[in-house]
Amino acid sequence: MSHEPVTLLAIETSCDETAAAVVAETGDPARPWLLRSNVVASQDAIHREWGGVVPELASRQHLRDICGVVDRALEQASVTWTDLGAVAVTQGPGLVGSLLVGVSFAKSIAWSCGIPLVPVHHLAGHIESLVLQHGELPLPSAVLVVSGGHTSLYLVRERGRYELIGRTRDDAAGEAYDKVARLLGLGYPGGPIIDRLAKDGNDRAYLFPVSRMTHADRNRPTATAPPGLLPPDLERSVDFSFSGLKTAVMRLVKDLEARGGSREPGGVGGTVAPRASRLAPRDVADIAASFQRVVVEALLDRTFETARWLGARSLGIAGGVSANSRLRAEAETRGAKAGLPVFVPPLSLSTDNAAMIGAAGLRRLRAGVTATWDLNAEASLPL
Ligand code: KG4
Ligand code: ZN
Secondary structure, three states: OOOOOOEEEEEEOOOOEEEEEEEEEOOOOOOOEEEEEEEEEEOHHHHHOOOOOOHHHHHHHHHHHHHHHHHHHHHHOOOOHHHOOEEEEEEEOOOHHHHHHHHHHHHHHHHHHOOOEEEEEHHHHHHHHHHHHHOOOOOOEEEEEEOOOOEEEEEEOOOOOOEEEEEEOOOOHHHHHHHHHHHOOOOOOHHHHHHHHHOOOOOOOOOOOOOOOOOOOOOOOOOOOOOOOOOHHHHHHOOEOOHHHHHHHHHHHHHHHHHOOOOOOOOOOOOOOOOOOOOOHHHHHHHHHHHHHHHHHHHHHHHHHHHHHHOOOEEEEEOHHHHOHHHHHHHHHHHHHHOOOEEOOOHHHHOOOOHHHHHHHHHHHHOOOOOOOOOOOOOOOOO
16 A cells, blocks of 8 residues: 555444444555444334334434444543544434434534545445455456345446446335335334344245236336446346335235234224234244245346356455345345355444445545535435
């Protein structure tokens, strides 16, 4: 490295976790970053009552938590303000009120310490969580980012450049998990609960449909991948869709409930709170397992097929849903069979955190990207 290694403070507040981390450069090009601390204050308990994230409550809670979370991140890394060489912050996409707390806080720190501020795209963070954990990936790499807000497949041919190849046309996979969990009367976030219940269920009890976007209709949208990268039939079918699956689960639940008894649904009458399910625990476990099988198949079929076409030398899966036990296990098995190395983050870096923002921030800092003081939070931001 021709420059002094930088120690960077990263802040992430795009949704419902207030997070701060300290990440340092190592000087080793193969393993460029070292995680010194990673602090996350989760708001799950607050939003659980409502069955999903309430934006206004989220921004207020970020305000309450941010000072303590940043203090703890510095303390756990044994660094002080004067050790910091830069501050990175999630600029977007996300909830604008939540993002604003992080952006304003990061700006104030950078300005008062006289150090550069680096704006980071949330999904670049998820992708770079893989490098933070495993070192630089063999390129080209196909990386699936699968979270509560996104299901997007990227091709990484050059470090720090992410080309969108496929995406969901409707719900994100994590969103489908959360919505199905609500239909089943389970808590929020639904992903980890369905993951756990699915272990005791029969994954072939219900054969839910896997939607495949063929775009054979008159209104077919333009392909997501840049022209010429994939063969035309694959280019048109690489996108994901999960809303049909969610509807199929909803119909089944209604059907089973109609057949199965007259207990009144629970929950806070008429509000958005998750209602108690009238289904037998066995049915809930079977639906969870059958739903999960189909989601994992849909995600991995397309990702592996596309990776093969693109001549990828590695395959990554990041984002909250990458914590899923079945997705991890099957990705591993398929990778071993295909001779393709598969990378997933550790559980602590799968769901939202600031360590990944620190990694992506150091990547951008070294590419010469810094923000001006008029940096604003962006609810939707292209990568
Ligand atoms: O990346 P993330 O923390 O936030 C977003 O950027 O959206 O992802 C949160 C999503 C939620 O939808 C949650 O249900 C899902 O990740 N999730 C899981 C698991 N753990 C978290 N989905 C399936 N299985 C899991 N074990
Ligand atoms: Zn995320």
